[in-house]
Amino acid sequence: MRQGIITKGIGGFYYVSTDDGTVYETRACGRFRKENIIPRVGDRVVLSEGMDAVIEILPRKNTLIRPPVSNVDRIMVVASLKSPAVDMFMIDAFLLSAAHAGIDAMLCINKSDLASEEDCRAFCEIYENAGYETVVTSAKEEKGIEALRPYLSGRVTAFAGNSGVGKSSLLNLVGDNLCLETGKVSEKLARGKHTTRHVELFPLKDGGYILDTPGFSRVELPGITADRLWALYRESAKIEDGCKFTGCTHLKEPGCSVKAAVESGQVHEKRYESYQYFYDKLKENKFWKIGKEE
Ligand SMILES: Nc1nc2c(ncn2[C@@H]2O[C@H](COP(=O)(O)OP(=O)(O)OP(=O)(O)O)[C@@H](O)[C@H]2O)c(=O)[nH]1
Ligand SMILES: [Mg+2]
Ligand SMILES: [Zn+2]
Structure with a gap:
């Protein structure tokens, strides 16, 4: 067969x-x-x-709901600082979903031509400090593409990120004879136009594969529960588990080692902000637990 x-x-x-x-x-x-x-x-x-x-x-080695892909080695989370403006909740949702599915992930800041080098660096440092590798690119100026390639070779990498950040544009540069449709970013809304409509897998010359995926406009964490959330933040691995209360939610309890790590700067306050936001959303449990594994 x-x-x-x-x-x-x-x-x-x-x-x-x-x-x-x-x-x-x-x-x-x-x-x-x-x-x-x-x-x-x-x-x-x-x-x-x-x-x-x-x-x-x-x-399946692994499988993900958003974007819907199986057997990938890595999620390349693509974001831009400007046009569209950076959405850390969106970035973190992709990183957390990848961690939940047991898939490696890293961050690519694209459209570096629209931001200062310092701003790109400073943003990347938040994620490097959290334990992620980062790469800075400009598909427009074809910068950083050679730095991106080694992360892709010999692996299966799905590009994910909100609409308009330049996923398809980057794939056109790293892929082999690709001519994927790319779309303008709406100036009025500063949002992408959901040009890519479906997930597609393409072989790379040197044996790996790259996957283009549609951007999402809404942040969701399907399948993740509030109790498991903190463990999915990479920072959790480097903080000693010293909370005073067992089952500490790391929100309001006294003697919380996570909050201490935020105060000392070991955990970036923006990442903690995202933890608080997601925790509340998961507790509210509206559309956040949709997409139960089939
Ligand atoms: N200035 C600038 N524009 C870029 C860059 N990369 C892509 N763009 C532009 O941004 C717009 C959106 O790019 P796409 O590649 O379609 O973005 P996408 O992430 O695939 O978007 P969806 O398919 O909607 O999820 C297009 O007009 C691209 O030409 C870049 O590095 N710099
Ligand atoms: Mg696209
Ligand atoms: Zn705690």
Whole structure:
């Protein structure tokens, strides 16, 4: 039986690339619908005799809901400081979701041509201090692209980030003969226009893969619970677990080691702000726990 990897899923069709590079247009078999199994881009799958249906999804190394991808080695979270303005909650939501799924993540600050070098550096330092690698690029001026490449080679990397930050523009530069559609940022709203509509996987010359994904306009943390939240912040690994109360939420309790680390500057106050924000949202539990794993 033939196996392949899902490179794209549109309107109920899954495009499966087999080892010889042939791409088959397939549908998911009926059992998937019944059992509520949703194939994702990056899934390794088994095809039917007629090569027109996905009949089995091979065990996943990992899987993510936002963006919906499987078997990626790393999430490259792309952000811009300006146009659109930086959204730390959005960045942190991608980093936390990756951590929750057991996927490595790092940060790429694009559109460096629109911000000062100092501002880019200062912003990156917040995340380097948290334990993330960072890279600064300008797709427009083709700067930082050579610095970005080594992070991608030989791996499967999904580019994620809000609309208009330049994910597709960067992929066009690092990819092999890619010509992805890119969109203008609305001047009035200073927001992207959701140009990329679906996730798509592309092979890199040296064996890795890159995935383009659509930007989201709303921050969500599907599948994450408030109790587990702090453990998903990389800073948690470097702070000694010395809270006075067991089950400390790190919000209002006295003798909290996390708050002490914020006061001493070990944890950046912006990251703590995001923790407080997400914690409250997860406790409110509105649309934040949607997308239970299928
Ligand atoms: N000034 C500047 N503009 C850039 C840069 N990178 C991309 N852009 C522009 O920003 C706009 C949005 O770029 P896209 O690549 O479509 O952004 P995206 O992240 O793929 O957006 P979605 O597909 O909507 O999620 C386009 O007009 C790009 O030309 C950059 O480094 N500097
Ligand atoms: Mg795009
Ligand atoms: Zn605490």
